Amino acid sequence: MDGPLLTVDRTGDRPLGVQLVEGLRRGILSGRLRTGDPLPSTRSLAAELGVARSSVVAAYDQLAGEGYLEVRQGAPTRVAPLAAPPSASAPADPAAPPLRARAAGDRDGGDAEAVAVDLRPGRPSTARLDERAWRAAWRAAARAAVPDDTPPDFGSPRLRAEIAEHLRHARGVTCSPDDVVVTAGTSDAVALLASALRIVVGGTPRVGVEHPGYPSARRVLERRGALETVPVAVDRDGIEVDALRAICPAPHAVLVTPSHQYPLGGRLPVATRLDLLEWAEASDALVLEDDYDSEFRHVGPPLPALASLDRSGHAVLIGSFSKVLTPWLRLGYLVLPANPALRAAVAAVRDDETCPVPGIAQAAMTELLANGTVRRHIAAARRDYAHRRRLVIEALDGIDGAPLSGLDGGLHAVVGLPSHAAAAHVVARLAADGVLVTSLSEYSAIAGEGPSGLVLGYASPPDSRLAGALTRVRKAVGEALRG
The missing domain is CATH 1.10.10.10 (Winged helix-like DNA-binding domain superfamily/Winged helix DNA-binding domain)
Incomplete structure (x- = not known):
C-alpha cells in the first residue's frame, strides 16, 4: 500500500x-x-x-x-x-442495494441471485465472538480425559457452578450450583418442566401463557402434556396479573417473559412482579420466568429477576445462551426454587431422560464462562446492538399509523399496523423484495385475535445490509398504510 x-x-x-x-x-x-x-x-x-x-x-x-x-x-x-x-x-453510503429473495420454487440459487436479508427475530450476531477463545475452549474440552462414569443428570458440577456465578453477576440471582439444571436450551427446559408438572399435579396441568406470547413454548407445553394452555392478556408492561387472577380454577403454572415481554417488549415493574409472586403463593402455582435476552438492556437499568424476589419457592428461572452466543450451541439452564416437590419431579424426569447436552459441549461452555469470554462478548455485542437499534429508530420511528415499540431491550422491534391484512401484505411484499420479517399474528395465543403488525430482528445482519433492508421496510409499510 x-x-x-x-x-x-x-x-x-x-x-x-x-x-x-x-x-x-x-x-x-x-x-x-x-x-x-x-x-x-x-x-x-x-x-x-x-x-x-x-x-x-x-x-x-x-x-x-x-x-x-x-x-x-x-x-x-x-x-x-x-x-x-x-x-x-462505489459510494461511501453503507446501505446495501435491494436484494431479490429466492422464489419459493427455486432449489439452488444461481450466481446472479442474492440471499434475502433475514430480519426475523431470534437471530443474534456472532461477529464479536472471540474466535480464538471459542476454538481453544472446544480444543481443551476435546483433549480432556473421557470420564468413565455416567454423565450427571443435572449437568456437570463445574458448569453448574459457573452458571450460578454468571447469574450472580449478570442478573443479581444468588443461587447454589445445586439449584441449577443444565438444559438443551429453552425448549428443552419448558419440556422438562411440563413433564415435571404432570408428576407434581398428578394429572394434566393447566398452564397460563401470555397472549400474544412465545409460540414455540406454547406448542412444547401442549405436546409434553400440559394439554390446556390458558391465554392471559398482556398490556404495555407485560402480563396482566388481574387477568390471571380472574381465571378459575387457577392454572398450575404460568409462563412469563417479565424482563422483555415477547414479542411486544414490555417490562414488568417491580410492584407487578411482587404481585405476580403473591398470586403464585396464594394459588400454589409456579411462575416460569423465561429470561431469554435480559443481558441486552438498552433503556434503564435491568430489573431484578423474579427468582431473586421469590421467598416462597414458586419461581423457576429459565435461561439460555442462544441469544448471548449462538443458537447452534443449544445450551441453557433452569434455576429451581426451594420447592421439594418440584425438585423431586425434575429429578425423576431427568433420571429417565438424562441430560441431553453432550459432555464436550458442557466442558467447552464451562471454559468460556470461567475465562471471561462470555462476559466480554456480552459487553461487545451490547454496544453493537445499541448501534443497530439506533438505525432501526432512525429508519422506522415516526411513521403515522405504524408505531414503533419493543426497543427498550433485546434484539427485535415491533411495527404496529392497523390490521392483520395490512401486516400480511407487508410481510409478502417484503419477502418479494428480499427482506424477511414476521407477522405479529404468529404470536397470538387465540387465532385471529390480538394486535397486528410486524416483528423484526436487527441483531444478525451487518449494518451495511440492515440499513438498506430498513429502507425497504419503511417503503412497504408506507405503501400499505396508503391503501
Missing part, C-alpha cells in the same frame, strides 16, 4: 472520529483495503495520526458494527468480506 492509510484535517470543523470512520470506509469501498487485510493496532494508528486511541477504538467498533471490519479478541482487526466486491467508484 503506497502512502498513508489515513490522514486527518485538524483545521476543519469535522470531528476527528467522523474523519476516521469515513476515511477507513472509503478505503474499503474503493478497494484500497481488501478483504482479509489487517489494520494497524489501535495504539499504533493513534500514534501515527496523533489522535486519542479511544477515537480509533470507536471508529473500529463502528465499522465492525456496519460489517466492514472483523474484530476478534487477541487477533488483528481485518477487513470483512463484503456482500459484493466494491468498485472504484
Whole structure:
C-alpha cells in the first residue's frame, strides 16, 4: 500500500472520529483495503495520526458494527468480506442495494441471485465472538480425559457452578450450583418442566401463557402434556396479573417473559412482579420466568429477576445462551426454587431422560464462562446492538399509523399496523423484495385475535445490509398504510 492509510484535517470543523470512520470506509469501498487485510493496532494508528486511541477504538467498533471490519479478541482487526466486491467508484453510503429473495420454487440459487436479508427475530450476531477463545475452549474440552462414569443428570458440577456465578453477576440471582439444571436450551427446559408438572399435579396441568406470547413454548407445553394452555392478556408492561387472577380454577403454572415481554417488549415493574409472586403463593402455582435476552438492556437499568424476589419457592428461572452466543450451541439452564416437590419431579424426569447436552459441549461452555469470554462478548455485542437499534429508530420511528415499540431491550422491534391484512401484505411484499420479517399474528395465543403488525430482528445482519433492508421496510409499510 503506497502512502498513508489515513490522514486527518485538524483545521476543519469535522470531528476527528467522523474523519476516521469515513476515511477507513472509503478505503474499503474503493478497494484500497481488501478483504482479509489487517489494520494497524489501535495504539499504533493513534500514534501515527496523533489522535486519542479511544477515537480509533470507536471508529473500529463502528465499522465492525456496519460489517466492514472483523474484530476478534487477541487477533488483528481485518477487513470483512463484503456482500459484493466494491468498485472504484462505489459510494461511501453503507446501505446495501435491494436484494431479490429466492422464489419459493427455486432449489439452488444461481450466481446472479442474492440471499434475502433475514430480519426475523431470534437471530443474534456472532461477529464479536472471540474466535480464538471459542476454538481453544472446544480444543481443551476435546483433549480432556473421557470420564468413565455416567454423565450427571443435572449437568456437570463445574458448569453448574459457573452458571450460578454468571447469574450472580449478570442478573443479581444468588443461587447454589445445586439449584441449577443444565438444559438443551429453552425448549428443552419448558419440556422438562411440563413433564415435571404432570408428576407434581398428578394429572394434566393447566398452564397460563401470555397472549400474544412465545409460540414455540406454547406448542412444547401442549405436546409434553400440559394439554390446556390458558391465554392471559398482556398490556404495555407485560402480563396482566388481574387477568390471571380472574381465571378459575387457577392454572398450575404460568409462563412469563417479565424482563422483555415477547414479542411486544414490555417490562414488568417491580410492584407487578411482587404481585405476580403473591398470586403464585396464594394459588400454589409456579411462575416460569423465561429470561431469554435480559443481558441486552438498552433503556434503564435491568430489573431484578423474579427468582431473586421469590421467598416462597414458586419461581423457576429459565435461561439460555442462544441469544448471548449462538443458537447452534443449544445450551441453557433452569434455576429451581426451594420447592421439594418440584425438585423431586425434575429429578425423576431427568433420571429417565438424562441430560441431553453432550459432555464436550458442557466442558467447552464451562471454559468460556470461567475465562471471561462470555462476559466480554456480552459487553461487545451490547454496544453493537445499541448501534443497530439506533438505525432501526432512525429508519422506522415516526411513521403515522405504524408505531414503533419493543426497543427498550433485546434484539427485535415491533411495527404496529392497523390490521392483520395490512401486516400480511407487508410481510409478502417484503419477502418479494428480499427482506424477511414476521407477522405479529404468529404470536397470538387465540387465532385471529390480538394486535397486528410486524416483528423484526436487527441483531444478525451487518449494518451495511440492515440499513438498506430498513429502507425497504419503511417503503412497504408506507405503501400499505396508503391503501
